[in-house]
Amino acid sequence: MGNKAAFNIAIVGATGAVGQKIIQLLEKRNLPINQLRLLSSKRSAGKRLFFNNQEITVEEATPESFADVDIALFSAGGSVSKKLAPEAVKHGTVVIDNTSAFRLDENVPLVVPEVNEEDLQSHNGIIANPNCSTIQMVAALKPIQEAFGLTRVIVSTYQAVSGAGNEACSELEEQTKQYMNGEELTSELLPVKGDSKHLPIAFNALPQIDVFQDNGYTFEEMKMINESKKILHDEKLQVAATCVRLPLFTSHAESVYAEVGQNNLQVADIWKVLDGADGVTLEDDPETQTYPTPLSATDKEDVFAGRVRKDLDNDNGFHFWVVSDNLIKGAALNTIQIAERLIHHKWL
Amino acid sequence: MGNKAAFNIAIVGATGAVGQKIIQLLEKRNLPINQLRLLSSKRSAGKRLFFNNQEITVEEATPESFADVDIALFSAGGSVSKKLAPEAVKHGTVVIDNTSAFRLDENVPLVVPEVNEEDLQSHNGIIANPNCSTIQMVAALKPIQEAFGLTRVIVSTYQAVSGAGNEACSELEEQTKQYMNGEELTSELLPVKGDSKHLPIAFNALPQIDVFQDNGYTFEEMKMINESKKILHDEKLQVAATCVRLPLFTSHAESVYAEVGQNNLQVADIWKVLDGADGVTLEDDPETQTYPTPLSATDKEDVFAGRVRKDLDNDNGFHFWVVSDNLIKGAALNTIQIAERLIHHKWL
Numbered sequence: 001m002g003n004k005a006a007f008n009i010a011i012v013g014a015t016g017a018v019g020q021k022i023i024q025l026l027e028k029r030n031l032p033i034n035q036l037r038l039l040s041s042k043r044s045a046g047k048r049l050f051f052n053n054q055e056i057t058v059e060e061a062t063p064e065s066f067a068d069v070d071i072a073l074f075s076a077g078g079s080v081s082k083k084l085a086p087e088a089v090k091h092g093t094v095v096i097d098n099t100s101a102f103r104l105d106e107n108v109p110l111v112v113p114e115v116n117e118e119d120l121q122s123h124n125g126i127i128a129n130p131n132c133s134t135i136q137m138v139a140a141l142k143p144i145q146e147a148f149g150l151t152r153v154i155v156s157t158y159q160a161v162s163g164a165g166n167e168a169c170s171e172l173e174e175q176t177k178q179y180m181n182g183e184e185l186t187s188e189l190l191p192v193k194g195d196s197k198h199l200p201i202a203f204n205a206l207p208q209i210d211v212f213q214d215n216g217y218t219f220e221e222m223k224m225i226n227e228s229k230k231i232l233h234d235e236k237l238q239v240a241a242t243c244v245r246l247p248l249f250t251s252h253a254e255s256v257y258a259e260v261g262q263n264n265l266q267v268a269d270i271w272k273v274l275d276g277a278d279g280v281t282l283e284d285d286p287e288t289q290t291y292p293t294p295l296s297a298t299d300k301e302d303v304f305a306g307r308v309r310k311d312l313d314n315d316n317g318f319h320f321w322v323v324s325d326n327l328i329k330g331a332a333l334n335t336i337q338i339a340e341r342l343i344h345h346k347w348l
Numbered sequence: 349m350g351n352k353a354a355f356n357i358a359i360v361g362a363t364g365a366v367g368q369k370i371i372q373l374l375e376k377r378n379l380p381i382n383q384l385r386l387l388s389s390k391r392s393a394g395k396r397l398f399f400n401n402q403e404i405t406v407e408e409a410t411p412e413s414f415a416d417v418d419i420a421l422f423s424a425g426g427s428v429s430k431k432l433a434p435e436a437v438k439h440g441t442v443v444i445d446n447t448s449a450f451r452l453d454e455n456v457p458l459v460v461p462e463v464n465e466e467d468l469q470s471h472n473g474i475i476a477n478p479n480c481s482t483i484q485m486v487a488a489l490k491p492i493q494e495a496f497g498l499t500r501v502i503v504s505t506y507q508a509v510s511g512a513g514n515e516a517c518s519e520l521e522e523q524t525k526q527y528m529n530g531e532e533l534t535s536e537l538l539p540v541k542g543d544s545k546h547l548p549i550a551f552n553a554l555p556q557i558d559v560f561q562d563n564g565y566t567f568e569e570m571k572m573i574n575e576s577k578k579i580l581h582d583e584k585l586q587v588a589a590t591c592v593r594l595p596l597f598t599s600h601a602e603s604v605y606a607e608v609g610q611n612n613l614q615v616a617d618i619w620k621v622l623d624g625a626d627g628v629t630l631e632d633d634p635e636t637q638t639y640p641t642p643l644s645a646t647d648k649e650d651v652f653a654g655r656v657r658k659d660l661d662n663d664n665g666f667h668f669w670v671v672s673d674n675l676i677k678g679a680a681l682n683t684i685q686i687a688e689r690l691i692h693h694k695w696l
Contacts, residue, residue, distance in 0.1 A: 196637065240665075244506065246594060249551055293553060293555070294553050307555050311588055319590055
């Protein structure tokens with residue numbers, strides 16, 4: 001497959017928030033596409049979507065959908081991936097999966113191209129795209145780890161509702177209107193679709209993203225912890241996470257504390273490695289109140305870092321603030337970049 | 349003054365967000381009031397406000413305003429406190445100051461009654477009320493410190509706009525309407541009134557509260573760091589803070605990491621000391637998705653704690669989530685509680 005000039009690409013979950021963003025980005029980028037197939041659940045099949053001004057009818061995703069597909073980009077939830085990704089692989093399709101289904105599988109590389117592109121080489125048909133909040137954090141941590149070593153990370157997140165899909169955006173919009181009209185807020189989805197209790201997100205902060213695990217952490221927090229260790233190739237790296245959903249539509253922000261492997265470093269040393277890092281833009285100048293925010297990062301491809309400060313008590317500790325569009329680098333873009341690198345290196 | 353049956357109370361900044369909340373709370377609580385005087389800037393003087401169904405005309409605060417005043421509650425900004433609090437003290441008035449003007453002054457006690465009530469005894473006419481984000485954090489940290497020792501704290505905040513006053517609430521409301529109407533957002537106040545750049549808060553997160561200091565931390569972050577050490581009586585306590593303003597009207601939330609002085613503790617040990625603590629309500633049950641949120645804490649007097657988890661790598665580390673109404677316990681209530689304790693102990 002490595003010498004093909006153009007590829008048949010399928011998007012599974014084409015009508016969802018991430019699927020739609022993938023279609024948008026494929027129009028802008030240079031992935032050589034022969035045919036694009038849009039797949040979805042039975043419920044959304046039949047919808048018509050546009051790609052490069054060409055109308056494409058969405059088809060129901062079935063095990064047979066992948067017969068001529070070279071690369072399938074999955075963003076339709078973990079259960080769909082678990083069922084259909086192995087079927088796609090049987091057809092020789094390479095799956096890039098945007099769900100948590102295979103991320104911690106030893107046989108599945110978990111990749112942020114700027115961080116661990118080389119892991120792609122050992123894939124067995126499935127490559128996992130990390131969780132949105134993990135991607136932007138490791139993109140900023142990697143250059144620090146490489147330059148100075150990295151021993152410990154404590155992160156608190158500020159996450160947008162679009163991470164929970166289009167329906168969650170509608171819920172925030174609806175509740176915002178209700179609040180402004182002095183009406184009672186109706187909560188039917190967040191914090192977690194399918195969990196038993198629903199709480200208002202408008203003008204609120206919900207310290208629960210995804211379901212609780214037995215250890216008291218949420219699944220989102222455990223994703224950040226486990227995925228970071230895997231991507232940064234350090235099982236001994238100490239990672240702690242608190243994940244919070246906020247009334248923002250797009251872009252996640254993160255307050256990150258990192259302990260590095262060297263002493264006597266200054267803020268300028270951290271700035272230097274972040275500034276030159278692939279996929280990272282440094283926006284940090286207290287004098288001019290320059291720092292990234294969710295609104296400033298929205299619709300942009302990079303991971304933005306700012307507010308770098310040295311810890312006042314620990315010589316090897318630094319605090320900083322990382323923001324990125326959760327649907328772009330946090331999902332759609334990273335997925336496409338994986339496909340681009342596979343093609344570039346002929347690692348399909 | 350200690351044996352008086354009722355006291356003349358003045359509120360300086362009576363028309364502000366905190367001043368109005370003080371008036372509301374004084375109606376509910378048992379402070380024995382002989383006369384209530386409402387003071388403000390020249391601009392707001394002449395306004396009429398109600399206290400216990402009695403109309404009171406707001407007067408301009410001047411050095412002479414305090415002649416018969418036993419206790420003055422200041423919430424009109426640091427410059428007003430710096431100018432008028434010493435004048436009030438000359439009249440024998442005891443000042444409880446809600447600004448940052450005197451908080452780190454060695455001769456001024458900085459008090460959260462549940463935490464360090466005894467410090468009130470050594471006052472010299474001025475007592476400082478801590479910063480809102482500090483109050484709720486130390487209220488939760490104190491019982492932990494007392495039971496197990498406390499060596500280190502790392503906090504990331506999720507702060508409401510009402511901490512920046514009524515004007516900031518109006519700005520969030522206005523921008524929310526603009527956003528929902530697809531209009532451009534006009535930013536004239538936040539993140540900091542008087543700072544050179546203004547940024548939208550609606551559907552955004554601003555990692556700046558108060559102005560930047562030379563060390564790259566904001567003044568809000570340095571308040572949390574320095575005030576916590578003073579209130580908890582431990583200059584060696586390691587405290588780090590990242591303070592973030594969010595599109596919420598009321599109640600601050602905090603993601604807190606704390607290292608304690610004992611090993612082998614479990615979540616149940618932390619629960620036990622938080623549950624019985626004065627002014628703290630524990631809301632923590634992952635099985636029933638029980639945790640505090642800004643909306644659930646609004647209009648309530650307590651500090652709410654939840655999401656207690658043991659760090660996965662450090663035996664003495666715990667993560668938790670603290671929420672409280674920033675205008676009540678974070679400001680007005682704590683101010684009034686200080687007055688109540690002064691009267692109760694005859695420490696005026």
